[in-house]
Amino acid sequence: MPYRRVILLCCLLGLSQGEVAGQFNTFGYFQTSFQHRTSFPDEPAQNFFSLQQLNLFFQTNISRRWGAFVNFEVLNNFSSSRRWGSFNLEEAWLRYRHDARFNLKAGLQIPVFNHLNEIKNRSPLLPYIVRPLVYETSFNEFIAVEAFTPTQAFLQAYGFLSVGETKLDYAAYLGNSPNIRSQFDNLRDGGDGQTGVDTTKTLLVGGRLGLRQGNAKAGASATYDVTNAFQGAEALFGGPATRFEGVPRIRVGGDFSVHVGRFSFEGELILVSHDEDEPELNVDNEFFYGTLGAQANERLFVYASYWNTVQREVAFDIRTSDGIIPVFPIIVDIESIQVGVAFSPNERITLKAQGGPVEVVQRATVIPFGDITSRQWDFSIYGVAASVLF
């Protein structure tokens, strides 16, 4: 990785080690793209320009050891008046750096999970226009990104220990459970509870252990939390109203990356499993991606990537011509091969092109009839984009 890229990575992660206390830095980046999706049954083709993502950072080194970092994220042509896209306070944390072996971060942050999670929204660092699906934040309206990876934590210790030429990375964190009240809940229940805060006494607990040696890196990640998202499933499976309250969820991940000469490979596996004691409720998720890349020269990177996502959902009331009927499980299998190029004429602009076929297979069991319905959509996505660091 060229030296300047390392500096860029540090800045984007808010890890700048400037010695000037009190200096306040404002910077950020945006990615604007044009994408074309081919048609598939029931859906005509689609062309769209999009200001896919914009991040605005404020960073200050309070002293040599203390730093603060704030990250606002704007997605999909955000406009509150038109109700497009979204605007989020993505990170706001204070870091104490004792030394490389021990850092403590307190406040809203994206925790370490596998290779991509904490840098998934640093679009200038990534060659993709559309990232491996569970990391594509701009898809979060139709892919349950948070079902695969933890997106928020509030306290994290991390660092690395050197053992000869090998570095042992560690990270451990705490955060909220996924049972957060939203304005949707208030509207649905006619309540006026405080939104954005955890409604249970449980926590997200997670971490990663990794090894770095030379140009290779490998790691394993895990999180544990409990979710109330399946409350109501007792209507399908019977049992008391509390049967599906507090369903334990475990995410397990493995990541590997290596650079050999001009070539690089990175890959990840994520398995999400739920309560082993409830075999009827199989809502487990799986995700895998692998990207093979070649740095053609200092400015040009080409890659091919394979993604496979299996997402299981439970839907209690699907509206059909027969009325409202329960459907379970809905299994959505998304598979794609994407190829692309990223060209960086300088440190501030990355021009990207990407495209490839996507296959979506949805299988669902209609509970009253036991029928298994299966639908398949095949289409392709092509895009060009510019990612600009400002």
Added chain:
Amino acid sequence: MPRVLFVIVCCLFWLGVPKAFGQFGAMPINTFGYFQVSFQNQIDTNGDDDENGFSVQQLNLILESNLSRQWRAFIDFEVLNNFSSSRRWGSFDLNEAWISYRASGQLTIKAGLHVPVFNHLNDIKNRTPLLPYVIRPHVYEESFGEVLNIEEYVPERAFAQVRGFLPVGSAKIDYAAYLGNSPNIRSQFDNERDGDDEQTGIDTTTTFLVGGRLGLRYRELTLGGSVTRETVNFFRDIERVVGAPAQSLNNVPKTRLGADVSFHLDKLSFEGEVIAVRYDVDPPTGLRPRPGERRPRLDLDRLFYYGTLGYHLNENLFAYASYWFSDEGFDLRAGEADLLDELDIEVVTAGLRYTLMRNEVGFDQVTLKAQYAYVLIGVSTRGIDPIGGEPVNLSENPRLHLLGVGVSVLF
């Protein structure tokens, strides 16, 4: 089409990409912006609709970075009407986020979200420190966005634009051409209505907004003609009412035509604009003629014009008088339906702008504004109610006195 666009966009980006930028971190970001706070008093001559109100009408926060001599990045967040997400007041938008490459005065390329050039005011309509008004000519008044459908009249967003000027003697010919999304953008309203979880903020069709402006500048005289073309899919309800087949009113072509003129003559200035909006709804798109009539009629055309005469009383004080008019309607005579719904707005206004303070570079930093407007509104609905089938004949003509005082601050 996608392949052609791909090539165009690639060419735009690759064209003259600078070979040497400064090192990362060497380009400071300029952060600046402006806001306008106002107090408005409205008196209805019938006494029905009197209102008073303070408002942070608009605040824009701009971040700008000169990436090199020719490349520039620009971001503009816009906050309207006392925005508060917790109270669900006003709005907060990412209004612009673009990168531009200026090859020369003759060619500048802009990529990313931006407000395109249309007539004189469109791309500067939200630059309140530039404008003398408390309330802008109403199709440009962003803070009325919830009341008036501004986007019907002017294009609000584009994503790729080329613009520049060509010198012809001591005159200049300005040009701008741009591409953007069609107006068929999915929103969270659509998701809630349809019970879907689709991605919002992006175009749902393969069509585009295409537009541009051609202008002439000679000394202090500016003239221009603007046009946009796009297709809209908003007529699902009309299809039902007139019994047209589903989807038959999809992709209705919409054209906006504009003309603008402005001049400065010593202390006197004038600027004016006309905007005409036309929907091409013809029988082949699915409407049936009424019994006994040869052609169906669905007229959604709109018209707007304004003219402002201004005078610099001295270096700090500017006075103006302005006249605005808009006419929009919904005229449907097809199948069993016969309905004419009209809304006319006529505004006679005058105001003062006083520069209280200038900043180091001489820009007006604190500007006081006062404006009075007499507003005549004509609302009428005639014909057969397409839902109940009853005859309807309603009309109202409210008259309003509006008084506004505001302060515009550049920070």
Added chain:
Amino acid sequence: MLALAAGATTASAQVAVIAHKGVPVDSLSKTELLDFYTGDAQSWRGEMAVVVFDLKSRGPVRDAFYEYLGKTSSRMRSIWLKRKLSGEGDPPESFETEVEVLQRVASTPGALGFVQQATVSGDDVKILVVIEIDEG
């Protein structure tokens, strides 16, 4: 010199439009000068970037210069504010005194400015245009 810096003028005063010695032209038309001062042109014949300097305070020299261009001060401010708020460029850097303008033009490649002609001595800068100050 101090008197000149304060903006004092004589009955036969002239304004000199000056440029750095390295610029690739020896004279400018009124249209070219206006293009530089409104930001329409930003380079010397597409080669070298132009760096435009202005005087901060109004006075006979500044007024004569903008009158020559056919623009009032408020009009120029409006043009530059529009450019600034539209992301099209920054206004000229401005200085309190003509001496500062002269020094900066002499030391900045591609620079363009204006001062009273009597301020210019030696060959530190190029004089591209001479404008008569209308005493009436």
